[in-house]
Amino acid sequence: MSNTLYIPEANPIHFVPVNPNTPGSYATRFFDAYVFADTLRDFEQPDKFFMPWxxxxxxxxxxxxxxxxxxxxxxxxxxxxxxxxxxAQVRANRYQPGFYIYEASIDVSSLPDGAFRILLTPGEDDSAAQKSEWLQLSLNTENTIFLEYFNSRFKDDVVYETGIRFGLRVPGFLQKVAPGSVDQLYKDQILNQSTLSSKPFKNWKVFIGDGRGVPESLIEKVNRAYAVDNISHDGRLLAKADGAKWTEATEDKKRLVGYTMDLVEGLNRPSRIVNPDLNTNIRLIVQYNIEAGVFGDTSGQAGENTVSINYYE
Structure with a gap:
């Protein structure tokens, strides 16, 4: 079997080939094969984009x-x-025999402020090297949102069962909008109306782009992030509103585009929970340890006969 590498789109970093294998007769430069700067056409505004981090x-x-x-x-x-x-090799991929899951955690806190990129070299093969968009490292988080997301099980080629939690910082902000409710109302014979049930909820709107807009590659990453069942925005659980779609805000000859979408609370609680010892903005986790010979350790180390089963609120 030839060497094959899968780079799931759910990863927060957008990788493209260092040397795209594109015939000279093809003029279109697709965003998933080139960095943003290389996709600009000669009649478009020569914008630069650095991913905030x-x-x-x-x-x-x-x-x-x-x-x-x-x-x-x-x-x-x-x-x-x-x-x-x-x-690091984490474990064998049960969904694809012969393949292994590899994970990396890059700590950039020791680096100075400035622009950096990530070069991925698979198997020491420079011809297959991948490069990222440029990242702008700083301690300034103004007008950005940090999205943290994961799924409760395997999805979109990502084995979330390893415990991985992705983080993606995007230019943008959140805005509170008018609340809503799901109501069941009743009118009697003379049209006296009463409420049988009403479930109120908070509505939000997310703005991606912070006035300047973002390239196609970044909004594709954000769209993937909203496809999982757990996503937080600067620590707050929010989710897509029912039927919500992205709305674009564009300018003539400008490739950077702004986007908005309607959100609702990921935890629609009727009370604020105050507990200094707990993070009350996450779903309640109840953990059971089951001891039985039929269960084995699913971690990379293995060897134990206890499996932790998590139930989420």
Whole structure:
């Protein structure tokens, strides 16, 4: 079997080939094969885009491959390597025999403020190297939202059962909008109306782009993030409203586009819960330890006969 690498789109970093294998007769430069700057047409505004990244945010990545190593080099503007991480083999991929799951956690807190990119070299094969969009590292989080997301089980080629939690910082902000409710009303014979039940909820609107807009690759990442069953916005659980779609805000000859979408509370609680010892903005977790010979440890180490089963509120 030839060497094959899967880079799930749910990863927060957008990778494209360092040397795209595109015939010269093809003029279209697709966003998933080129960085944003290389996709601009000659009649479009020459915008630059740097993905904002708070220096204390770790970059969590997952890959699937049937070969190793997977090396990640953080490079500065002069393409000097300032940090190197090798993805760790976590476990065999039960969904694809012969492949293993690799994960990497990149800590950029020690780097100075500035622009950096990530170079992914699979199996020490420079011809298959992948590069990321440029990241702008700083301690400034103004007008950004940190999205943290995961799914309760395998989805979109990501084995979430390893415990991975992705984080993606995007330019944008949240705005509270008019509340709503789901009502059941009753009118009697003379039209006296009464409420049989009413379930109120809060409505929000998310703005992606912070006035300047974002490239196609980033909104695709954000759209993937909203496809999972757990997503928080700066620590607050919010989810797509029923039937919500992205709305675009564009300008002529400008490739960077702004987007908005309606959200609702991910936890629609009727009370605020105050407990200094707990994070009350997450779903309640009840954990049972089941001891039986038929259960085995599903972690990379294995060897135990206790499996933790989690139930979520």
């Amino acid at each position: 708070y220096k204390n945010d770790r970059i969590h990545l997952q890959f699937q491959a049937n070969f190793a190593p997977l090396q990640l080099d953080v490079q500065d503007c002069d393409l000097n390597t300032v940090l190197t991480v090798t993805a």
